[in-house]
Amino acid sequence: SAVISQKPSRDICQRGTSLTIQCQVDSQVTMMFWYRQQPGQSLTLIATANQGSEATYESGFVIDKFPISRPNLTFSTLTVSNMSPEDSSIYLCSVGDSRMPQHFGDGTRLSIL
Amino acid sequence: QQQVKQSPQSLIVQKGGISIINCAYENTAFDYFPWYQQFPGKGPALLIAIRPDVSEKKEGRFTISFNKSAKQFSLHIMDSQPGDSATYFCASRVGSQGNLIFGKGTKLSVKP
Numbered sequence: 674s675a676v677i678s679q680k681p682s683r684d685i686c687q688r689g690t691s692l693t694i695q696c697q698v699d700s701q702v703t704m705m706f707w708y709r710q711q712p713g714q715s716l717t718l719i720a721t722a723n724q725g726s727e728a729t730y731e732s733g734f735v736i737d738k739f740p741i742s743r744p745n746l747t748f749s750t751l752t753v754s755n756m757s758p759e760d761s762s763i764y765l766c767s768v769g770d771s772r773m774p775q776h777f778g779d780g781t782r783l784s785i786l
Numbered sequence: 787q788q789q790v791k792q793s794p795q796s797l798i799v800q801k802g803g804i805s806i807i808n809c810a811y812e813n814t815a816f817d818y819f820p821w822y823q824q825f826p827g828k829g830p831a832l833l834i835a836i837r838p839d840v841s842e843k844k845e846g847r848f849t850i851s852f853n854k855s856a857k858q859f860s861l862h863i864m865d866s867q868p869g870d871s872a873t874y875f876c877a878s879r880v881g882s883q884g885n886l887i888f889g890k891g892t893k894l895s896v897k898p
Binding site: 674677706714715716717718721731765767774775776777778779780 | 818820822827828829830831832835875885886888889890891
């Protein structure tokens with residue numbers, strides 16, 4: 674299975690600032706996904722990022738708040754913009770396509786003060 | 787239509803016992819049903835998965851039972867161990883390019 678690395682693993686940020694989370698995969702993958710997992714809760718898909726096209730956002734998530742880049746087949750970034758305490762969550766990157774099931778990184782634990 | 791309902795929310799089992807977690811879905815287009823195991827501080831790890839053309843899949847101590855007519859599937863953990871204590875999520879997906887829809891999770895505690 675793919676090895677997925679996320680950076681940073683955790684951060685504490687001030688209200689109103691932005692943070693960019695990086696996701697690196699050790700093999701080329703078509704589809705990368707970004708999820709949010711609020712404390713003690715399930716996973717909610719933010720967006721799907723395919724290389725060479727605009728990310729597709731789920732209902733309730735917008736590009737201005739969560740801009741995503743997908744410059745190549747092994748890398749993606751998610752930015753959490755203008756953060757508020759409600760954005761305190763775990764943000765998870767995953768990869769998967771028709772060849773392999775979806776695998777997750779260990780996530781970025783984000784706290785907003 | 788897109789929901790996956792998971793129960794129970796939490797489960798306490800004695801060491802050596804059987805842990806059973808249930809999920810139900812509504813969308814008959816779902817064609818892939820994985821289970822993920824998540825330890826604190828870690829991302830979800832794929833445990834076992836099944837497609838609706840089989841009724842049961844076993845990998846070691848972990849078994850998925852699938853009932854297509856009832857639109858239900860369950861995870862059975864045989865001979866449960868304290869190391870199995872984690873949160874378990876069921877999920878469903880439509881097609882190889884589809885998104886995973888997750889259940890709300892079950893926190894399993896296995897007592898020594």
